[in-house]
Each structure stands twice: as C-alpha cells, then as structure tokens.
Amino acid sequence: MPLSILLIGAGPSSLLLTLLLTRALPTISLTLIERAPSLRASDLQLDFKAQGTPLITRLGLMDAMRMHRVHETGAIVVGARGETLASYGIKTDAGTEGLGGLTNEVEIMRGDMVRVLYEAGLAKRKELEERGVQEGGLEYRFGTTVKGVVQDPSGDGVRVTFSDGREERFDLVVGGDGQNSRTRGMAFGEEASAASVKELGYQVAYFSIPRGEGDGGVARMYLAAKSRAVVARNGDRPRTQVYMFTSGNMERIKESYKKSAAEQKAVWRETFTGAGWETERFLKGMQEAEDFYSHQLVQIKLPALYKGRVALIGDAGYCPSVMTGKGTTAAFIGAYVLAGELARRPSDVDGALEAYNEAMKEPVRLSQIIDSAMGLPSSSLAVWFIRNSIWAASTLKIDKLYMKLMPEKKEKTGLEAWPLPEYPELDLAE
Ligand SMILES: Cc1cc2nc3c(=O)[nH]c(=O)nc-3n(C[C@H](O)[C@H](O)[C@H](O)COP(=O)(O)OP(=O)(O)OC[C@H]3O[C@@H](n4cnc5c(N)ncnc54)[C@H](O)[C@@H]3O)c2cc1C
Incomplete structure (x- = not known):
C-alpha cells in the first residue's frame, strides 16, 4: 500500500x-x-x-x-507630520542605501x-x-x-x-x-x-485599505506614545497594508479575541485613536476592511x-x-x-x-x-527621545560607521x- x-x-x-x-x-x-x-x-x-x-x-x-514580486523600495521611519526620520535599505539605481529594513530580495x-x-x-x-x-x-x-x-x-x-x-x-x-x-x-x-504558547507581550492587527496618495514604494514605520507602532506598506499594489502593534491596552484587546471582528475593530480604534500621523485614515479604512485580523505575538x-x-x-x-x-x-x-x-x-x-x-x-x-526586542515606549517624552535618536543616527550616518567598525556583522549569522x-x-x- x-x-x-x-x-x-x-x-x-x-x-x-x-x-x-x-x-x-x-x-x-x-x-x-x-x-x-x-x-x-x-x-x-x-x-x-x-x-x-x-x-x-x-x-x-x-x-x-x-513574477508576483511586490516592488517595495525600502523602508523609512516617519515622524508625526510624515517627515522622514531615517531610511533603511532604500533601493536606488546605484544599489541599496542604509542598513537592513523590512524589504528583502523577494517580497510577495x-x-x-x-x-x-x-x-x-x-x-x-x-x-x-x-x-x-x-x-x-x-x-x-x-x-x-x-x-x-x-x-x-x-x-x-x-x-x-x-x-x-x-x-x-x-x-x-x-x-x-x-x-x-x-x-x-x-x-x-x-x-x-x-x-x-509563549506570549511576547505584543498585540497586532493587520488589514488593508485603499491606496492613498502618500502610499508609495517605501514601507513607512511610525512610533507613537502609549506603546503603539504602525507600519504602512504598499509597494506597487492597489491596497495598502496596515499593521498596528501595541503592548498597551492588553487586557481589553485579549478579551476582544473572543468576540466578533466588528467588536475587535472597536477595541483597536479605541487603542489607536489620537496616535497621530495618518492613523485616523487607517482607522477609518479599518472599519471597511474585510481582511482585518488581529492576534497576539507568540512563539511556539x-x-x-x-x-x-x-x-x-x-x-x-x-x-x-x-x-x-x-x-x-x-x-x-x-x-x-x-x-x-x-x-x-x-x-x-x-x-x-x-x-x-x-x-x-x-x-x-x-x-x-x-535580534532586537522592539520595546514600545509608553511616554511621549520617550517617543520624542527615540525619534530624535533615530533621526540623529541616520543623519550622522552612524549605521555606515557601525558597518565599518564591525565587519563581522556583514557575515551570515544565526x-x-x-x-x-x-x-x-x-x-x-x-
Ligand atoms: C504581517 C505578517 C508579515 C509576515 N512577514 C513575514 C516575512 O516577511 N518573512 C517570513 O519569513 N515570515 C513572515 N511572516 C510569518 C509567516 O506568514 C508565517 O510564519 C508562515 O506563513 C507560516 O506558514 P504556515 O504554513 O506554517 O502557516 P499559515 O501561513 O498560518 O497557514 C496555516 C493555514 O492553515 C489553515 N488552517 C488553520 N486552522 C485550520 C484547521 N483547523 N483546519 C484546516 N485548516 C486550517 C489556515 O486557514 C491557513 O491557510 C509574517 C506574518 C505576518 C502575519
């Protein structure tokens, strides 16, 4: 047999x-x-x-x-007005600028x-x-x-x-x-x-919304107070994917997993209201999103x-x-x-x-x-400090210096x- x-x-x-x-x-x-x-x-x-x-x-x-590749050209960290604080792995005709980032060879x-x-x-x-x-x-x-x-x-x-x-x-x-x-x-x-199931202490919601004017080829990452972060990525697609991460409002979010998608969305709206940048647009899009789902980050x-x-x-x-x-x-x-x-x-x-x-x-x-524990800061002061540190490291090109001083980091590890x-x-x- x-x-x-x-x-x-x-x-x-x-x-x-x-x-x-x-x-x-x-x-x-x-x-x-x-x-x-x-x-x-x-x-x-x-x-x-x-x-x-x-x-x-x-x-x-x-x-x-x-053939199905998503043409994402790198990632940036943005501030509350959408200004670029730092760029990672930006692809240009001359090659790739900046360290790491979200974008890999085959994004699909x-x-x-x-x-x-x-x-x-x-x-x-x-x-x-x-x-x-x-x-x-x-x-x-x-x-x-x-x-x-x-x-x-x-x-x-x-x-x-x-x-x-x-x-x-x-x-x-x-x-x-x-x-x-x-x-x-x-x-x-x-x-x-x-x-x-080992909980990592973060909750995440994923959904897609219609592409907006600023949703270009780069993924955009944004840090907000009250332990919140948002990623919006589009590449060249008609819809923009939004990921919302938080380590706040944990009990309410965990409780919502037992409820309907509409009730879960209500808790995510409550958690991200007032987060700044384009989150209000994202939250509005979330209401209509049919592909919304949320879960806690875990390892098995x-x-x-x-x-x-x-x-x-x-x-x-x-x-x-x-x-x-x-x-x-x-x-x-x-x-x-x-x-x-x-x-x-x-x-x-x-x-x-x-x-x-x-x-x-x-x-x-x-x-x-x-590799690096994400650690979402709670206070506005800590967010201000982190945003400025990211901006300074990028402006002073500390990442490039780091690569020069730490050649072994270029080798494959892990x-x-x-x-x-x-x-x-x-x-x-x-
Ligand atoms: C936003 C996001 C971005 C990610 N980005 C990356 C990345 O860039 N690189 C990377 O390596 N990984 C990434 N991952 C992780 C990656 O998606 C998963 O690790 C990977 O898809 C695991 O594949 P899987 O086949 O084990 O399970 P899954 O992809 O989860 O598939 C499980 C399947 O089983 C089905 N199923 C569930 N329960 C049942 C049931 N009871 N009976 C029958 N069918 C069932 C589901 O419908 C689903 O189709 C990302 C994940 C997310 C959420």
Whole structure:
C-alpha cells in the first residue's frame, strides 16, 4: 500500500511539503485539507530568504515567485507630520542605501506565494498521471477541518474524523495549521498545547485599505506614545497594508479575541485613536476592511515536533513570530526536512519522524532568536527621545560607521549560517 498522509492547512509549509513529496514519492497518497472555502487569496506581504531562496530556486519556482514580486523600495521611519526620520535599505539605481529594513530580495503577497506552490503540486501530479502513474494521488479539500484524531493502538496510523463526519485512516497526519493550530491540541493534549504558547507581550492587527496618495514604494514605520507602532506598506499594489502593534491596552484587546471582528475593530480604534500621523485614515479604512485580523505575538515551543503519527510543521510546531521575520523560511525548512526524511525511508515513518525532530532542533532554535526586542515606549517624552535618536543616527550616518567598525556583522549569522541538510532523494536541481 502506498504511504497515505493527511496534511492540515493550505499554508506555505503544507503546500511545499505536498509538492516535495509528490515529486520524490510518486505513488504517495496525499490529502490536503483547508478550513477556508478556497486558497486564501490576498493577505499580507511576506518574504523568504536564507535557505528559502535556494530551495525555491532548486524547485524551479523562482521565476514564478518573482513574477508576483511586490516592488517595495525600502523602508523609512516617519515622524508625526510624515517627515522622514531615517531610511533603511532604500533601493536606488546605484544599489541599496542604509542598513537592513523590512524589504528583502523577494517580497510577495502570501496569496500569490501559496498559489504558486499549490499549482506546482497539481501540475506535478498531473505530469505523473500522464506518465502512467496510477497509484497514490493528490486531493485538496477546502472548507474542511478535523474534528478528532485517534492514534491506532498498533502505533502505525491515525484515524481521523472530519468536519463533514467522514472517517478515514492515514499513515501520518501533518499539522501545518498555523500558530493557533488545533492539530497541536488534538495530538499533544490541550494543556501541553497551551503551555507551548509563549506570549511576547505584543498585540497586532493587520488589514488593508485603499491606496492613498502618500502610499508609495517605501514601507513607512511610525512610533507613537502609549506603546503603539504602525507600519504602512504598499509597494506597487492597489491596497495598502496596515499593521498596528501595541503592548498597551492588553487586557481589553485579549478579551476582544473572543468576540466578533466588528467588536475587535472597536477595541483597536479605541487603542489607536489620537496616535497621530495618518492613523485616523487607517482607522477609518479599518472599519471597511474585510481582511482585518488581529492576534497576539507568540512563539511556539514544544519539546518535540511529533507525537505518535501526528507531526507539526511551520507555525503550528515552532512559530518564531513576525518579530523574527523568519516564519516563512522556517516553515519551508521544516517542509523540506520532513519531506527529505520521509523520502529517505518511506517504509519507516517512525524513523523519519525521529530524524525530522532531531534535525529541526537547531534551525528552530535559531529562527526563534529575536535580534532586537522592539520595546514600545509608553511616554511621549520617550517617543520624542527615540525619534530624535533615530533621526540623529541616520543623519550622522552612524549605521555606515557601525558597518565599518564591525565587519563581522556583514557575515551570515544565526539561521542564515545553518547549512540545509542534503537529501538527494528529493531530486532537486543543483
Ligand atoms: C504581517 C505578517 C508579515 C509576515 N512577514 C513575514 C516575512 O516577511 N518573512 C517570513 O519569513 N515570515 C513572515 N511572516 C510569518 C509567516 O506568514 C508565517 O510564519 C508562515 O506563513 C507560516 O506558514 P504556515 O504554513 O506554517 O502557516 P499559515 O501561513 O498560518 O497557514 C496555516 C493555514 O492553515 C489553515 N488552517 C488553520 N486552522 C485550520 C484547521 N483547523 N483546519 C484546516 N485548516 C486550517 C489556515 O486557514 C491557513 O491557510 C509574517 C506574518 C505576518 C502575519
């Protein structure tokens, strides 16, 4: 019998795993379910970097990803009147000016990224069938969730009950259902799942609004008193994405997560009213935004990434949080390593899971390192001081001086320096 795997959640992690397994094990039987009625189309801007870039290139998907690239030209910090206090990673004809910033080589909307991966998986399966592969298959089911998972007493499979009442057995279930994964609770128990969630002390709301006059190619970042920050980024898109971060009004915001989107929006309006800059326009746009969602920033830290025949990948298993900017890359690494271990020993799923868990310890640790704690100041005086320090550092070009004095900072460190293991079984291009 070919190996049968259920993947939960059509995010970057599960979709990449699906593609890699379809390529490496043509007779495998894959079922991927997604709670939403279709691929989630738009959402937010992501990047992938470090190991993610060669991986996508070796899969032959870089051109497709680049076709959807968001043309963001760097990031600036603005003051209350919209004046530029500092610029980061600004792309000009002469190269890139200034340190770091938000913008990476491939900036892409999450919806475009998942569509590229989804279509590549389907195309691969079609190609196999045209070549006469009859066994196995690839099925996507939208608008579907899992109600329960029960490990086989024999230890070699999982019985799954779906939201439509269907029951099926799989050799392996992989939860790639994001930071609030329900698979995690079902596999590890609700208590262990709750204990794995480490709050970082920030709440964040995301939504998009129609593009305004000043919403150009650069991302704009703004710091306000009462522990608030706003990022607005547009690149070259018809809608501007707004992220609002706060470490204030915590109890009211946390309480609102149990309520409707309209009630959550009311709490975010209350929290950001009077924040200055263009926040009033953003709050007005938020009222109409259909893609609004908010959550608390967390990291997921589990003692192991699998239990029996249920494994977790991506944010479900080891969410590093948006503060690290490494979520997608870590999700890709997990999908690659799990696919590699399964392709290496398809008849020893338990051995593959053990090897996956072991291999992921270091990249998970590295991806969860937060380089600089954001620390949102509460008082107006502290905000004034920080804005002026940012302006002074940028005007005096202290960042360039720093790069000269600290040459080792130019070298790859952290997750970037971690070498991706080689899996010839995955048959990726050199
Ligand atoms: C504003 C923002 C900016 C970001 N920027 C970056 C960045 O620049 N670089 C970076 O590396 N990372 C970034 N990240 C993080 C990145 O988006 C995630 O880490 C990454 O998408 C994780 O992928 P995933 O597949 O694990 O989970 P997700 O992308 O969360 O996907 C999970 C999927 O599972 C589905 N699902 C959930 N529950 C169920 C269920 N019960 N049953 C069935 N399906 C379910 C969801 O609908 C979703 O489609 C950013 C995140 C945000 C919010």
